[in-house]
Amino acid sequence: MEKVFSKIRDAAIWLLSNKDIDYIFLSLTLENNRGANIFKQAPIRSKLIIITPENSFIRQVCSQANVPFVVKPIEAKNINQQIEVADNPMSLKPNIPGMVRRLFSHYLPEEKEFLVEAEHKLLTIKLEQVCYFQRFDDHIRVVDLSGNVYTIRRPFEALIADLEEEALFQPHEDYLVANDAVGKHISVDQDFIVLKSPSVRIPLSASGKTNSLEAGIIDSTTQN
Structure with a gap:
């Protein structure tokens, strides 16, 4: 089952009441911390993949935190590659708190x-x-x-x-x-x-x- 949300509040409410989630694809931009505000409203327990426009800052943040990311425009092969990274037991554990701290601190x-x-x-x-x-x-x-x-x-x-x-x-x-x-x-x-x-x-x-x-x-x- 796939769920798509355009509002952070709606996504947060759904995440709080649903724990069996395989992947979260988060579209992230840094103007007004759009997308990143989800971390203030709901716990992220599932495998996370960031969707972002070309932005060297976000890319560095994700890379340092070992969080898979895909740069827009989105191509299916890139999504599949990052899913494989997220699923790979040999991949380094994502540092979600570290990523969030850098996103909000800029x-x-x-x-x-x-x-x-x-x-x-x-x-x-x-x-x-x-x-x-x-x-x-x-x-x-x-x-x-x-x-x-x-x-x-x-x-x-x-x-x-x-x-x-x-x-x-x-x-x-x-x-x-x-x-x-x-x-x-x-x-x-x-x-x-x-x-x-x-x-x-x-x-x-x-x-x-x-x-x-x-x-x-x-x-x-x-x-x-």
Whole structure:
């Protein structure tokens, strides 16, 4: 028996009441996490195969999580190949939680690469390209060293947790700044950190000064 759902809610209700499922083919796009939201609403216990448009980020996420995937346009031979992968007892066990975490974080820690939005398009940028992150109510602004602006739609606290081992610091609770950018472009001016490229002032809070000192960005002789 085959069931097709166009709405995540309907699919989730059906999955919650039906356990004997051989395969789940999930059509996945990253705009607004369409498709991926199923993981928040129902457990996935069956063999999973992702159907996706051409997207290097999704392909990397699936490959790293050992989850079979098929790139659109769909061909029967490709579906059959991935079913064989899913059925093969020698295949590595899929890491569904790891895949879901990366899909919602839009971050690949192995490559230190982000999936970002720009002019209604999804792009990937490397962490080394980022100058700073800025928190807004419903998104995070990402500004690279050339002044280009991108958007990530996820909680700021989750971003900080993902990057806690990286060379970044918080001059203010709403900003996360790359240490490399600081060394090249930033000086301290009273209660602001001044970025020379791109040209912007970032507020420096009391806790931010402590963070800056700990990161070696400023010292007591450069504070006013």
